[in-house]
Amino acid sequence: MAGMKYLHTMIRISDPQATIRFFNLLGLKELRRMDNEQGRFTLIFLAAPGDESAQIELTHNWDEQGYGEGRNFGHVAYAVEDIYATCQRLADAGIPINRPPRDGHMAFVRTPDGISVELLQMGDRLPPAEPWASAANIGHW
Amino acid sequence: MAGMKYLHTMIRISDPQATIRFFNLLGLKELRRMDNEQGRFTLIFLAAPGDESAQIELTHNWDEQGYGEGRNFGHVAYAVEDIYATCQRLADAGIPINRPPRDGHMAFVRTPDGISVELLQMGDRLPPAEPWASAANIGHW
Numbered sequence: 001m002a003g004m005k006y007l008h009t010m011i012r013i014s015d016p017q018a019t020i021r022f023f024n025l026l027g028l029k030e031l032r033r034m035d036n037e038q039g040r041f042t043l044i045f046l047a048a049p050g051d052e053s054a055q056i057e058l059t060h061n062w063d064e065q066g067y068g069e070g071r072n073f074g075h076v077a078y079a080v081e082d083i084y085a086t087c088q089r090l091a092d093a094g095i096p097i098n099r100p101p102r103d104g105h106m107a108f109v110r111t112p113d114g115i116s117v118e119l120l121q122m123g124d125r126l127p128p129a130e131p132w133a134s135a136a137n138i139g140h141w
Numbered sequence: 142m143a144g145m146k147y148l149h150t151m152i153r154i155s156d157p158q159a160t161i162r163f164f165n166l167l168g169l170k171e172l173r174r175m176d177n178e179q180g181r182f183t184l185i186f187l188a189a190p191g192d193e194s195a196q197i198e199l200t201h202n203w204d205e206q207g208y209g210e211g212r213n214f215g216h217v218a219y220a221v222e223d224i225y226a227t228c229q230r231l232a233d234a235g236i237p238i239n240r241p242p243r244d245g246h247m248a249f250v251r252t253p254d255g256i257s258v259e260l261l262q263m264g265d266r267l268p269p270a271e272p273w274a275s276a277a278n279i280g281h282w
Binding site: 003004005006007008009010011012026027028047048049050051053054055056057059067068069070071072073074075076077078079080081111113114115118120122 | 144145146147148149150151152153167168169188189190191192194195196197198200208209210211212213214215216217218219220221222252254255256259261263
């Protein structure tokens with residue numbers, strides 16, 4: 001039961017460009033990338049700046065599209081410094097805010113392949129503010 | 142794009158006792174637990190000792206059983222100090238080692254609800270050793 005450390009959560013992606021754009025808008029940066037010509041896949045690792053030891057790994061199988069979603073997986077969660085600013089940046093880029101941060105505390109968005117991402121306000125919740133306070137849910141997450 | 146931090150990966154579980162046993166055998170410890178009587182669910186947070194800022198969250202919905210699995214989610218990954226010892230502990234407890242660490246470097250196991258967990262040897266790979274070197278794959282992961 002000696003040393004053990006969380007490394008990453010891996011998700012499969014259909015569209016690297018759209019998915020990397022999503023995570024960049026969220027605030028994650030690409031750390032490294034590996035193309036495997038023989039296996040016809042690409043691995044891309046991202047993390048929040050300053051938090052590089054906890055990564056997300058994207059697997060793009062070049063010949064596969066459209067991964068089904070199951071309910072055994074829930075979400076990956078990140079704390080953000082200003083949940084309104086993060087959601088606004090995503091919304092401005094056309095990404096639905098499935099569960100808007102009405103409470104100044106929590107939001108849910110989804111990657112292009114339907115992986116749920118929970119956003120939690122760092123520290124105390126923010127005071128209620130429009131357009132979020134009255135924003136309706138969109139779809140599920 | 143200011144501060145941002147990975148918090149946890151959430152998975153849904155059907156059997157808290159079996160799932161906590163699985164993660165304890167892996168080396169994770171329970172940090173906290175919240176029962177919500179009204180919503181009829183329990184949240185359980187675990188992490189590797191010394192790595193408490195990267196957690197796994199288990200959601201047990203009391204009235205749900207058997208979550209389907211999708212391929213958009215891949216796995217969660219942990220580095221372990223001795224991949225053979227970790228796999229032996231799991232195998233001794235009757236947990237299949239789906240992808241045995243034949244290479245002294247990588248193994249895959251699955252939670253009772255089919256969530257894949259990747260184990261990676263910290264540092265250099267270990268020298269090949271039985272019973273792992275000749276162990277066959279079991280199912281998928």
